[in-house]
Amino acid sequence: MRAARLIRMVLLLQSRPSMTAGELARELEVSERTVARDVLSLSEAGVPVYADRGRAGGYRLIGGYRTRLTGLGRSEAEALFLSGVPSALREMGLADAASVARLKVSAALLPELRDAASGAAQRFHLDAPAWYQEPETPALLPAVADAVWDDRRLTVRYLRKDREVVRELEPYGLVLKAGVWYLAARASGGRPAAPSGPGAPQGAPPPGESRRTAGFRVYRVDRFTSVEAAGADGADEPAEPPEGAGGSAGAAPPPVRTGGLFRRDEEFDLPAFWAERAQEFARSLLREEVVLRLSPQGVRQLPYVTERSAAREAIATALAAGRPDEQGRLTVALAVESAEVAYSQLLALGPEGEVLAPSGLRERFAAAARRTAALYAAPAEEGAPAGVR
Numbered sequence: 001m002r003a004a005r006l007i008r009m010v011l012l013l014q015s016r017p018s019m020t021a022g023e024l025a026r027e028l029e030v031s032e033r034t035v036a037r038d039v040l041s042l043s044e045a046g047v048p049v050y051a052d053r054g055r056a057g058g059y060r061l062i063g064g065y066r067t068r069l070t071g072l073g074r075s076e077a078e079a080l081f082l083s084g085v086p087s088a089l090r091e092m093g094l095a096d097a098a099s100v101a102r103l104k105v106s107a108a109l110l111p112e113l114r115d116a117a118s119g120a121a122q123r124f125h126l127d128a129p130a131w132y133q134e135p136e137t138p139a140l141l142p143a144v145a146d147a148v149w150d151d152r153r154l155t156v157r158y159l160r161k162d163r164e165v166v167r168e169l170e171p172y173g174l175v176l177k178a179g180v181w182y183l184a185a186r187a188s189g190g191r192p193a194a195p196s197g198p199g200a201p202q203g204a205p206p207p208g209e210s211r212r213t214a215g216f217r218v219y220r221v222d223r224f225t226s227v228e229a230a231g232a233d234g235a236d237e238p239a240e241p242p243e244g245a246g247g248s249a250g251a252a253p254p255p256v257r258t259g260g261l262f263r264r265d266e267e268f269d270l271p272a273f274w275a276e277r278a279q280e281f282a283r284s285l286l287r288e289e290v291v292l293r294l295s296p297q298g299v300r301q302l303p304y305v306t307e308r309s310a311a312r313e314a315i316a317t318a319l320a321a322g323r324p325d326e327q328g329r330l331t332v333a334l335a336v337e338s339a340e341v342a343y344s345q346l347l348a349l350g351p352e353g354e355v356l357a358p359s360g361l362r363e364r365f366a367a368a369a370r371r372t373a374a375l376y377a378a379p380a381e382e383g384a385p386a387g388v389r
Helices: 002-015 021-028 032-044 074-080 086-092 095-108 116-121 141-150 270-285 296-305 308-321 339-352 359-375
Strands: 049-052 058-061 154-160 163-177 180-187 216-220 224-229 236-238 256-258 288-294 330-336 353-357
Touching: 002 021, 002 032, 002 058, 002 095, 021 032, 021 058, 032 049, 141 163, 141 180, 141 224, 154 216, 163 216, 163 270, 180 270, 270 308, 288 296, 288 339, 296 308, 296 330, 296 339, 296 353, 308 330, 330 339, 339 353, 339 359, 353 359
Parallel strands: none
Antiparallel strands: 049 058, 154 163, 154 224, 163 180, 180 216, 236 256, 288 330, 288 353
């Protein structure tokens, strides 16, 4: 820990003309007394750190000294590629590795280029959580992230509805979506069984899944109640192929366990997997259908008040089937989660959308329109507070 801090101190001093004890203490998250002791240790090790006395004094490297400790370690290189998401780095316990990696890159740059990192950081920033939500970091996230980095199996307990379930997982990747952490993992032991119906090819994935994503599931990290990483000891243990998987040349080989580690499926693509599952999840929620008649403005507004892909698909299907009517209104069949959700969402269209079916939902909108009209029947002055016009 102290060795890493000393390296960070040298790299900080190399990247700037000089730094005060207070500045170094803030960067290294230690006391000024610790900074003074570390400077003494560096001097004894032959690093030419010079202390300028006085109010404007500080520490600096002399004699054009440059450290050769600029080669990135594996964890530092991996963290560097995530440094555009600082909150995610902190939550996964990688902030220190990313800080050292950035300092090493800065130290390797020409002096006139060393402001590039701060310049970029002051111009571009990613704020992942959604509005009006206070993100909470799952307590077990660092342990899960360590297992993802190491390709190490996990035994997890997690809440599933009203009960706790235990699973042994091969953790492939973490996804941060709107402030919520998800783990993409495969149940330890291999791929799911192939379908056994007539004409089903051996080794084919189950219906609704591609070969690339078969057997993988998504778990919310904040629902884990305990996480235990597999130990490093133990002999290599080949996983038994799932029953019914067959042994044809077309079937994918089962993963191999090496002690507590697992061999990653090189065909697995985390961004593609997440995009596929996110789309499937969104579609799975849309179980009902609403028929609408939309004005041109309503057509433009619809993707912004309901599920965007469903709205665009409904509009495209309606346009392919025919043109808008003589009033310019387009009739669409929109997939929705439920009549209740559709009611709350489609109210935002106001007079730009008319619900045609189902009849119960149309009646609710008609009642809402009558109540709204009654609110505006009286002149505004009668109900307005004093001074408001």
